[in-house]
Amino acid sequence: MLETDRMPESEPVVERAAVRPGAEWSDATLTAAERETLAGHRGGVVWFTGLSGSGKTTVAQQLDRRLHAAGKRSFLLDGDVMRDGITKGLGFGREDREENLRRFTEVAHLFAEAGVIALVSAIAPYEDARERARQRIGAARFVLVHVATPLAVCESRDPKGLYKAARSGKIPDFTGISSPYEDPPVADLRLRPEDGDPLAQAEAVWRVLERRGFLSV
Numbered sequence: 178m179l180e181t182d183r184m185p186e187s188e189p190v191v192e193r194a195a196v197r198p199g200a201e202w203s204d205a206t207l208t209a210a211e212r213e214t215l216a217g218h219r220g221g222v223v224w225f226t227g228l229s230g231s232g233k234t235t236v237a238q239q240l241d242r243r244l245h246a247a248g249k250r251s252f253l254l255d256g257d258v259m260r261d262g263i264t265k266g267l268g269f270g271r272e273d274r275e276e277n278l279r280r281f282t283e284v285a286h287l288f289a290e291a292g293v294i295a296l297v298s299a300i301a302p303y304e305d306a307r308e309r310a311r312q313r314i315g316a317a318r319f320v321l322v323h324v325a326t327p328l329a330v331c332e333s334r335d336p337k338g339l340y341k342a343a344r345s346g347k348i349p350d351f352t353g354i355s356s357p358y359e360d361p362p363v364a365d366l367r368l369r370p371e372d373g374d375p376l377a378q379a380e381a382v383w384r385v386l387e388r389r390g391f392l393s394v
């Protein structure tokens with residue numbers, strides 16, 4: 178192992194934690210509220226759910242830029258990017274999808290605790306998994322955006338050629354084709370193609386964040 182590969186100064190932190198009585202330790206814990214005061218806005222999770230090709234990543238990227246330009250701390254947790262790392266190796270059967278969403282939920286929750294607005298773009302086809310995310314993160318900190326682009330429109334866009342492959346049977350368990358997508362019965366916002374281009378759709382999400390008090394402390 179290279180010298181530079183070592184975690185710098187990790188031992189003293191562990192020692193301090195070990196000798197602190199519990200109460201003192203919890204008094205010393207920096208709270209989410211303190212972090213939000215420093216950030217100047219609230220931490221939270223904006224979850225974009227919808228079919229592949231609906232525009233989750235595109236709209237979330239626009240919102241990320243918009244928030245950044247306005248001095249808000251945000252971070253995009255994207256399904257495709259996460260599958261390169263924290264959810265690597267998970268497939269698309271029901272169990273693996275549940276585990277995929279559990280990991281998204283946990284990571285997004287930590288970002289929210291850190292006073293950051295986490296933008297999640299992940300298909301999240303099951304209502305019970307989305308509901309678990311809401312419970313875990315806390316309803317006050319959770320915003321669900323249903324990118325409700327109809328299947329026919331997603332399929333006509335098909336930027337990754339996935340629908341074509343799924344229709345010819347090359348991709349099993351493909352959401353909307355051979356695996357279900359449960360429309361969220363309740364959402365903070367539903368985006369449809371007639372709502373405009375991705376920038377206009379991101380603006381609509383911004384207004385929800387403003388209305389729900391996420392953009393200030």
Ligand SMILES: Nc1ncnc2c1ncn2[C@@H]1O[C@H](COP(=O)(O)OP(=O)(O)OP(=O)(O)O)[C@@H](O)[C@H]1O
Binds near residue numbers: 232233300
């Ligand atoms: N409001 C919009 N109007 C027109 N085209 C859009 C709109 N939003 C997204 N698109 C286009 O739709 C395509 C799919 O978008 P995107 O990759 O963001 O989908 P996604 O929901 O993230 O899909 P996946 O789940 O496969 O990652 C892109 O080519 C994008 O430019």
Ligand SMILES: [Mg+2]
Binds near residue numbers: 233234235257
């Ligand atoms: Mg995407």
